[in-house]
Amino acid sequence: MSLLEVVDLSAGYGPIQVLHGISLTVDAGEVVVVLGANGAGKTTTLRAISGLVAAKGELRFDGSSILGRRAESIAHRGVSHIPQGRGTLAGLTVEENLRLGAYSRRDREGIAADLERWYDTFPPLSVRRDQTAGTMSGGEQQMLAVARALMSRPRLLLLDEPSLGLAPLVTKQLFETLAAVNRDLGISMLLVEQNAALALDLAGRGYVLEAGEIVAAGTAADLSRDGEIRKAYLGR
Amino acid sequence: MDLNLFFSQLLNGLSSGAIYASLALAIVLIFRTTGILNFAQGEMALFSTYVTWWLADQGLSIGVAIAISVAVSFVGGAVIERVVIRPFEKASPLVIVIATLGLFLALNSLTQVIFGTDAKQLGSAFPDTVWDVWGLRVEAQTIGILVVLGLECVALWALFQRTRIGLGLRAVADNPEASRLLGIRVGTMLMFGWGLSAALGSLAGAMVVPTTQALTASSLQSVLVFAFAAAALGGFDSPLGAVVGGLIVGVTQALTIQYIEPLNDIELVVPFAIILVVLLVRPSGLFGSTQVERV
Numbered sequence A: 001m002s003l004l005e006v007v008d009l010s011a012g013y014g015p016i017q018v019l020h021g022i023s024l025t026v027d028a029g030e031v032v033v034v035l036g037a038n039g040a041g042k043t044t045t046l047r048a049i050s051g052l053v054a055a056k057g058e059l060r061f062d063g064s065s066i067l068g069r070r071a072e073s074i075a076h077r078g079v080s081h082i083p084q085g086r087g088t089l090a091g092l093t094v095e096e097n098l099r100l101g102a103y104s105r106r107d108r109e110g111i112a113a114d115l116e117r118w119y120d121t122f123p124p125l126s127v128r129r130d131q132t133a134g135t136m137s138g139g140e141q142q143m144l145a146v147a148r149a150l151m152s153r154p155r156l157l158l159l160d161e162p163s164l165g166l167a168p169l170v171t172k173q174l175f176e177t178l179a180a181v182n183r184d185l186g187i188s189m190l191l192v193e194q195n196a197a198l199a200l201d202l203a204g205r206g207y208v209l210e211a212g213e214i215v216a217a218g219t220a221a222d223l224s225r226d227g228e229i230r231k232a233y234l235g236r
Numbered sequence B: 001m002d003l004n005l006f007f008s009q010l011l012n013g014l015s016s017g018a019i020y021a022s023l024a025l026a027i028v029l030i031f032r033t034t035g036i037l038n039f040a041q042g043e044m045a046l047f048s049t050y051v052t053w054w055l056a057d058q059g060l061s062i063g064v065a066i067a068i069s070v071a072v073s074f075v076g077g078a079v080i081e082r083v084v085i086r087p088f089e090k091a092s093p094l095v096i097v098i099a100t101l102g103l104f105l106a107l108n109s110l111t112q113v114i115f116g117t118d119a120k121q122l123g124s125a126f127p128d129t130v131w132d133v134w135g136l137r138v139e140a141q142t143i144g145i146l147v148v149l150g151l152e153c154v155a156l157w158a159l160f161q162r163t164r165i166g167l168g169l170r171a172v173a174d175n176p177e178a179s180r181l182l183g184i185r186v187g188t189m190l191m192f193g194w195g196l197s198a199a200l201g202s203l204a205g206a207m208v209v210p211t212t213q214a215l216t217a218s219s220l221q222s223v224l225v226f227a228f229a230a231a232a233l234g235g236f237d238s239p240l241g242a243v244v245g246g247l248i249v250g251v252t253q254a255l256t257i258q259y260i261e262p263l264n265d266i267e268l269v270v271p272f273a274i275i276l277v278v279l280l281v282r283p284s285g286l287f288g289s290t291q292v293e294r295v
Helices: A042-049 A071-076 A094-101 A108-121 A123-127 A138-151 A168-185 A196-202 A220-225 A227-234 B003-034 B041-057 B062-088 B093-115 B140-162 B164-174 B176-181 B186-211 B221-234 B239-259 B261-265 B269-281
Strands: A004-013 A016-026 A031-036 A055-061 A079-082 A156-160 A188-192 A205-210 A213-219 B130-133 B136-139
Touching: A004 A042, A016 A031, A016 A042, A016 A188, A016 A205, A016 A213, A031 A042, A031 A196, A042 A055, A042 A079, A042 A156, A042 A188, A071 A079, A071 B176, A079 A138, A094 A108, A094 A138, A094 B164, A108 A123, A108 A138, A123 A138, A138 A168, A168 A188, A168 A196, A188 A196, A196 A220, A196 A227, A205 A220, A213 A220, A220 A227, B003 B041, B003 B136, B003 B140, B003 B164, B003 B186, B003 B221, B003 B239, B041 B062, B041 B093, B041 B186, B041 B221, B062 B093, B062 B186, B136 B140, B140 B164, B140 B186, B140 B239, B164 B176, B164 B186, B176 B186, B186 B221, B221 B239, B221 B269, B239 B261, B239 B269
Parallel strands: A031 A188, A031 A205, A079 A156, A156 A188
Antiparallel strands: A004 A016, A004 A055, A205 A213, B130 B136
């Protein structure tokens, strides 16, 4: 049984339908990428899964249906969505942001231990713990978004264009971190990304979304070799 | 210039300013968490004050009556958010403004239907002691009101900076959607914010009425105007601004009435002038950060 099962999911905003019945799965411990052009429905896919957009179809997390559930309760179940723009609580400090990541947890000692753990992993956050989060650079804010998501001890991370607006070197470091998180903690990820080369490097499998429909699926290696995908998303 | 008169007017101004600050804090609290300017804030406080009066009229001591009224108001405020405001969650700001105006009228009428239209007498929570400080008359009432404002500030600060629910409230005020993704129950937070705000209004009402003559259905309307002036001056999203703004508005009011005689009968000119000048010169107020949108 897959950790996340999406079957024939449709979603949109008011009269505009964006997703026309997509199906995909993410297994436990797996990293899956969704490729697609702007406007293909990548962000809507993630927003439908995390409960921010109303959807029709089937949506199961860890075996139980989460369709129609509120975003808050989906988050409580272990789905952590890092939205485009990183969802930084700009007026709060770095430490407050991190503590809010653990808002659904009640174990004080565990939270304190995790806080120190991620400060150790991400030293720039440790230095800036009392700084207002909105004053940090894009790369630091993305680091904060990942650390904050990890504070909730999620089972599935939804990542929406994490590389957006980041310098190439910073992006590379970010993807190394994500790979380590997946490898060491076994956290599954569903990733939406413009940078297809990096994303296919990190992911084990992928889907290609076009105008709200899935037009191709396969292992990352297969997708990387596919001529049309190379032309459309890898630029070679 | 008669210094004694000046200082006694200054004290008067500070004490009415503290009441404006209380109600302005209530306005700011809701604006920060929801982006709504709650025009019904004064009438919510009016209803609470009638509840206080009714409880005191049943024979409870005024302190106990206020405490119960604060609790009732908290629940009432939360219910209003859920029942009256939440259905308009996705509506335009203009619609929500109209909803709060409707709430204003409804609460005012409801108060008169339930409690009658005759003026009520509400005792003060503070003793009527008067101290003589170097020839200056200082009423316990004045000091009491200022102390209550001080306690409100400390309590709010502790709530927002030191508690889990306070952190959640600030997160929701900062970014509701991101908060939702963190598992924070935004609806619950909004109800809590409205409840808190109604409770503050209840305190303000209990303090303002003994300083005016009697409790009537219009007792809090001018207070609301002064509170709005205070919030505009301080910045609609700044609790510190609400307090400083309230005190400045109160003092300005007391001093202009004392020294500019023609204003005596039209004292509401003062808050309106303050609102106008702030919106023209510095729309975000003294301590505010966000630009207040015109609706």
